[in-house]
Amino acid sequence: MGEEDRVILHGMWASTYVKRVELALKIKGIPFEYVEEDLSNKSALLLKYNPVQKKVPVLVHNGKPICESLVILEYIDETWPSHGLQLLPKDPYERARVRFWAAYIQQLLESMAKLFNPDHKEAQEKALEEMYEKQRILEEGMREFFPEESPNVHPEKLGILDIMIVSTLGAFRAQEEVLGVKTLDPEKNPLLFSWVEALIQLPVVKEIIPPFEKLVSLLQFIKQNGIRF
Amino acid sequence: MEEVKLFGYWVSPFCRSVEIALKIKGIQYEYIEEDLTNKSPQLLQYNPVYKKIPVLLHNGKPIAESMVILEYIDETWKNNPILPKDPFEKARARFWANFVDQKCFPALWKTIWSTSEQYEQNKAEALERLKVLENELGGKRFFGGDSIGMVDIVANFIGFSFRTIQEALKLDVFTEDNFPKLWEWAENFVNCSPVKKCLPPQDKLIANFPPAYMGKTLVSSFQSRLQLPPPGGC
Numbered sequence: 001m002g003e004e005d006r007v008i009l010h011g012m013w014a015s016t017y018v019k020r021v022e023l024a025l026k027i028k029g030i031p032f033e034y035v036e037e038d039l040s041n042k043s044a045l046l047l048k049y050n051p052v053q054k055k056v057p058v059l060v061h062n063g064k065p066i067c068e069s070l071v072i073l074e075y076i077d078e079t080w081p082s083h084g085l086q087l088l089p090k091d092p093y094e095r096a097r098v099r100f101w102a103a104y105i106q107q108l109l110e111s112m113a114k115l116f117n118p119d120h121k122e123a124q125e126k127a128l129e130e131m132y133e134k135q136r137i138l139e140e141g142m143r144e145f146f147p148e149e150s151p152n153v154h155p156e157k158l159g160i161l162d163i164m165i166v167s168t169l170g171a172f173r174a175q176e177e178v179l180g181v182k183t184l185d186p187e188k189n190p191l192l193f194s195w196v197e198a199l200i201q202l203p204v205v206k207e208i209i210p211p212f213e214k215l216v217s218l219l220q221f222i223k224q225n226g227i228r229f
Numbered sequence: 230m231e232e233v234k235l236f237g238y239w240v241s242p243f244c245r246s247v248e249i250a251l252k253i254k255g256i257q258y259e260y261i262e263e264d265l266t267n268k269s270p271q272l273l274q275y276n277p278v279y280k281k282i283p284v285l286l287h288n289g290k291p292i293a294e295s296m297v298i299l300e301y302i303d304e305t306w307k308n309n310p311i312l313p314k315d316p317f318e319k320a321r322a323r324f325w326a327n328f329v330d331q332k333c334f335p336a337l338w339k340t341i342w343s344t345s346e347q348y349e350q351n352k353a354e355a356l357e358r359l360k361v362l363e364n365e366l367g368g369k370r371f372f373g374g375d376s377i378g379m380v381d382i383v384a385n386f387i388g389f390s391f392r393t394i395q396e397a398l399k400l401d402v403f404t405e406d407n408f409p410k411l412w413e414w415a416e417n418f419v420n421c422s423p424v425k426k427c428l429p430p431q432d433k434l435i436a437n438f439p440p441a442y443m444g445k446t447l448v449s450s451f452q453s454r455l456q457l458p459p460p461g462g463c
Contacts, residue, residue, distance in 0.1 A: 052328065052361055061317070064317050066317065066320045066321075066324075067324055068323070068324050068327060071320050071323045071324050071327070072320070074319075074320070074323065075316055075317070075319075075320040078316040079316045079317075092301055092304040092305045093287075093290055093292070093301070095300070095301070095304065096292045096297050096298075096300070096301040099294075099296075099297045099300060100278075100292070100293060100294055100297050103294060103296075103297065104278065137278055141278065
């Protein structure tokens with residue numbers, strides 16, 4: 001890209017969506033500035049860059065804003081193609097498969113978010129069942145990608161699905177602490193579990209994972225007050 | 230020899246999106262109409278995760294989810310692109326396609342299935358979404374510029390079927406007075422040759438959304454007859 005490439009990421013420290021973008025930028029070795037937004041008091045700049053959704057993440061590249069995490073990931077991959085790895089495969093059919101499962105993992109995240117709404121017990125149980133069912137389907141689907149027992153996680157070969165998996169499931173221990181139920185069961189989902197465990201060991205992932213206690217406090221607060229993500 | 234098949238359903242705007250894209254690119258394909266009350270074994274085999282239409286089959290390989298299919302079509306057949314080449318413009322198009330798909334369509338869909346008590350609130354939400362879209366369109370002929378692109382394609386429901394259904398049900402959500410630019414867009418959109426070939430028959434649409442429906446609580450039986458998703462669940 002140009003000599004004066006300025007990349008700014010507007011984010012929030014606990015947002016799964018922001019983590020996806022942070023990870024993509026770090027994986028590709030793209031230098032960027034980070035602006036922490038107070039979502040209860042959104043900056044004028046954020047509202048200017050994302051007037052429609054008024055949400056984080058927003059990536060600002062040389063003054064031009066890009067919104068929506070998956071849109072941003074594709075943008076990053078297309079704009080810096082020779083920087084580090086390609087986040088998406090080259091073949092159109094393989095790209096379609098990755099996009100399909102990235103969208104599915106997004107749906108899984110939405111199921112998980114329901115667990116933090118302070119509803120009555122029945123709704124909680126229903127939300128849990130829905131999440132387990134989605135994880136089961138995801139586990140089966142990912143077996144197609146990884147014919148061997150566990151995914152070959154390598155820092156040189158990370159892609160969109162690795163990013164989606166670790167951003168969505170990487171904080172499972174904090175979630176379990178708050179909910180008192182397993183959100184990622186190694187017996188039900190051995191492939192997903194070993195994949196996540198391998199990912200969270202990587203230095204690039206450790207850099208972006210929020211501090212455990214801080215995240216637990218936030219999740220407890222959200223659960224008690226029913227704040228929507 | 231390219232073999233392209235599309236598993237679809239006549240009223241689904243998601244299937245129309247795929248068909249319009251195939252027509253824009255001049256791709257020959259076989260269309261297979263699914264009976265959603267009795268889904269074919271092929272559909273269940275090709276889309277085991279969602280068991281839904283549309284599914285595109287290209288040389289035996291299945292692709293599901295309309296937005297994923299649109300990107301696949303654009304990347305596989307490079308003529309008449311439906312997405313801009315520039316990464317930033319492409320990102321904008323994807324953002325707006327998502328907005329139409331995830332925010333506009335559900336809001337409009339809800340107005341169709343509203344009881345009289347729910348209608349005003351659902352209409353207000355739909356109006357808000359259409360206003361954002363009208364602003365985005367601005368002075369452009371199409372969202373894609375001079376020719377239709379992904380955003381226009383994904384908005385096919387707004388362009389055609391919604392106006393037809395709305396008229397049949399005597400709703401007043403999308404009017405020329407309220408949204409002059411979007412209305413003009415719709416008129417231009419339905420007159421595009423690839424679009425004209427794909428639209429569901431107007432009389433069949435009207436026959437399936439009888440004016441007597443408004444206010445009745447026959448939602449579930451009606452939906453099951455037409456095999457349509459419930460409001461908010463597509």
